Amino acid sequence: MSDAYDLVVIGAGSGGVRAARMAATYGAKVAVIEEFRVGGTCVIRGCVPKKLYVYASRFNDLFDVASSFGWQVDASFDWPTLVAAKEKEITRLEHAYVTNLEKPGAEIIRDRAVVTGPNSVHLVKGDRELQAKHILIATGAQPNIPDIPGAELGISSNEAFDLPKLPHSILIEGGGYIAVEFATIFAGLGVHTTIIYRGDCVLRGFDEDMRRGLEAGLQDHGIKLIYQTTIKSLAKSGDDIAATFSDGVTAPYGAVMFATGRTPNVKGLGLETAGVKLTDKGEIAVDAYSQSSVPSIYAVGDVTGRAALTPVAIREGWYFAETVFNNNPLAVDHSMIPTAVFSEPEIGTIGLTEAEAATHGDIDVYVARFRPMMNTLSTRTERMVLKLITEANGGKVLGCHILGPGSGEMIQLVAIPMGMGATKADFDRAMAVHPSAAEELVTFKAPSYTYRGGVKVGG
DSSP: OHHHHEEEEOOOOOOHHHHHHHHTTTTOOEEESSSSSSHHHHHHHHHHHHHHHHHHHHHHHHHOOOOOOOOOOOOOHHHHHHHHHHHHHHHHHHHHHHHHHHHHOEEOOOOOOEETTTTEEEEEETTTEEEEEEEEEEOOOOEOOOOTTTGGSBHHHHHHHOSSOOSSSEEOOOOOOHHHHHHHHHHHHHHHHEEEESSSSTTTOOOOOHHHHHHHHHHTTTTTEEEEEEEEEEEEEEEEEEETTTTTTTEESSSSEEOOEEEEEEEEHHHHTOOOOBBBOBOOOOTTTBSSSTTTTTEGGGGSSOOOEEEEEEHHHHHHHHHHHHHOOOOOSSSSSOOOEESSSSSEEEOOOHHHHHTTTTEEEEEEEOOOOOGGTTOOOOOEEEEEEEEETOEEEEEEEETTTTTHHHHHHHHHHHTTOOHHHHHHHHHOOSHHHHHHGGOSSSSEEEEEEEEEEEO
């Protein structure tokens, strides 16, 4: 078999697989090198298993409101059953990814790759040298583990899916997507859950109403929040782990999880040998077309640090193949990306936050708060929040933020008109679907408050 390829892709995650498949479809000879499992973080130890576990955790709330609809529920939960079902599903998806690669003719090589030059890659286990007209780095990122005494006693999101048993309690350090989503999962499955975070509220960078709404929702679900504090060390304490905090307090937990960001997987890739430049944060520096400082080497996905989201990596991989192998230069627009946080309550968001939009000129802010209809027959008091931010006097929609059931599904559809530059008047023309939560987005009559000259008016 020839060791010369048109494209060698290092990493079989979402971005790498899409790039390889599209390039092979366009007639390129492609090799994909992966030392673990095909599918990457999203399929194997990220988005997919996380969402499955979120579904599992939400049954607790459903059982809670069931009696108000006349149902009597006597349920119990079995962790090994969930873990086994998850493994079956991600194995199915992995096989589908493999099939999708092999069908157009891409070759999958199970090995570790090291870049040895602008057009060469060494296979460590196979001790082969591959030649490539183009190299694509799609190695993603890995959980960042703090450099503290006893850090090896903690776990990351990688291990959380396959714990031999559920801990009686868990301490999760971090305040981003991963921290709040896993807090939701563990609390929903009956684990006493605590979040410890160095900031003053979870989800830094999100709209303030979403942050505070989620904060209240997490507390309503029994999750304890410790702010402006970090873990300084971990130590064994019988069957538990004793965490010592920056304020000097020490407390025992059944497990400790780090959700303190992710680090690009560049170590040991040989990028310095090829002359590939990295950013100050250790990410591969690329241009709008995903090309690195070395013309023959490209990078997509989390390893570039642009937007650590699976759909973004997929789009970057697709556009790379279009640009390089289909003579159709395409650059991904990273300015309008919808995203969802599968916490409880759930969040869907796109565009500018209220604070950001207020610095861009005069704006109108529309806000609706109400109990989700499913809860109206029960004593549950959680509120749903929908916020629309527009240019003044019914102008262009600048941001949309939703907190509550189904917000992830809603924000995907909102992304379509916003991507087209829709105005408040365009939203108003849409007929409402009743009764639904989403109808609030098209029935706002007047702003809840405004900003004029950067000053909040009303509200």
